[in-house]
Amino acid sequence: MSKLLVRSIVRPEKADAVMKCLLEAGYPAVTKVPVFGRGKQRGLKVGEVTYDELPKEMLMTVVPVADKEFVVKTVLAAAKTSETGNFGDGKIFISPVDEIYTISSGVKED
Numbered sequence: 001m002s003k004l005l006v007r008s009i010v011r012p013e014k015a016d017a018v019m020k021c022l023l024e025a026g027y028p029a030v031t032k033v034p035v036f037g038r039g040k041q042r043g044l045k046v047g048e049v050t051y052d053e054l055p056k057e058m059l060m061t062v063v064p065v066a067d068k069e070f071v072v073k074t075v076l077a078a079a080k081t082s083e084t085g086n087f088g089d090g091k092i093f094i095s096p097v098d099e100i101y102t103i104s105s106g107v108k109e110d
Contacts, residue, residue: 002110003097006071008059009035010079010090015057021078022061027071031060041087056090062097 010018012034019030036053045051063071072092081089100109 002065003062003100004065004068005095005097006061006063006068006075007093007095008075008079008090009037009056009093010059010075011081011088012055012057014079014081014089015059018059018075018078021074022059022071025070025074027061027063027067027074029061033058033060039088039091054088062100068094 008018015032019032022028022030035056035058037056038052038054042052059075061071072094075092079090080086101107102109
């Protein structure tokens with residue numbers, strides 16, 4: 001395993017800042033997908049109304065194993081909404097990538 005998939009679930013207003021920081025750090029290949037969900041706090045309650053599914057953005061990038069800590073620190077710094085962070089700022093998930101193929105050429109990457 002030489003590559004990892006970093007999936008970052010972030011607030012929509014932070015997605016562009018995270019993508020910019022990843023680009024500037026040398027990780028230009030990012031897939032951005034709008035998602036909806038909730039965390040441990042089970043959504044957001046405003047008065048009598050509960051918003052069970054909140055909008056987020058999922059950013060996915062594949063990085064070398066050796067770069068994992070740097071990429072995680074980059075995302076954490078860019079995605080926090082304050083110095084200490086707030087509930088709902090998001091999560092980062094790391095998964096191994098077993099194989100990668102380029103569709104246009106059919107070539108398997110190392």
